[in-house]
Amino acid sequence: MITKFLASFALSMTLACAFITTSIVHASPVDTYEFRDEVTKIRFNDLTKELRCPKCQNQNLADSNSPIAADLRREVYDLLEQGKADSEIVNFMVARYGDFVLYRPRVNSLTYILWFGPALLLLIGVIVVVMIIRKKPQATVEKTLSTEQQSQLDNILKDK
């Protein structure tokens, strides 16, 4: 009885998991764009992955279901069809939606900290480590006692 119940439970769980996975797969938007060649298709996929959806802030254009993302995907497609270069398409988007649409921000005075901050912190870390390592031998030298100090110490220990 119990084994039968367990078996049916296991089966229903498997089915539920299968259902959830398939519905997740179906959640990503499906556009039917015809590309003139494979290169354009790859460029389209790369661009829609690099550009952020302005409405749904943590998704790129390729992943988002929102109407604005669909419009922008069509715009990217149209611009590709017009023979625009990738940089021109990115500039087109930045001119309208600002730097925000770029998942990889440009290097400018606003983003210096973002780009070079980590390297700077690493450099500071290395300098600190080097300083500590260099200091260490001096500390061990100080610990050895002169013969005079050693005899003094021996005297003290003898008294006890």
Added chain:
Amino acid sequence: MGKLIRFIPLILFVVLGVVLYRGLSLNPTELPSALVNQQFPEFSLYSVNDEKTLKTNADFKAGIKLVNVWGTWCPSCRAEHEYLLKLSKTDRFTIYGLNYDDERVAAQKWLAALGNPYQFSLFDELGKLSINLGVYAAPETFVIDHNNIIRKRFAGPLNANIWRHEFEPLIAQIESEQQAGK
């Protein structure tokens, strides 16, 4: 020097605390518009109520203009509609609609049932002008000055309070610029 080093963790903590505390009160959906202080983009679209004659930038009246992005699919647009009707009674500026990603019949019904605050509403089915304006949601309201320069973009529904704080000072400023003949 040795004493100063002891305070470094405290200083770092305070700096980080200030930065993160400020981050708590920032609104990540409030994006700076890339179009402020630029010319209103060129367009050539039919309006919601007239599918025969194309409207262009030449159809904008002189003076200050508000361009309000709306759609029948947008609940906040319904919320601000009454206030737009109230605003449309003034002669300080004219209001134009930009109907975004919508169906013509639904939009016509909406204007007939709720009242029409707009001189005309551009029917931007494919979102071409909306993309040129950097629109990403409705409602959005743009302030265009007498030289057709975009002076402000506001995302979200309008009401009396927002108008008083966000729009009224700017409209007054543009009016004084107009008088100065700029």
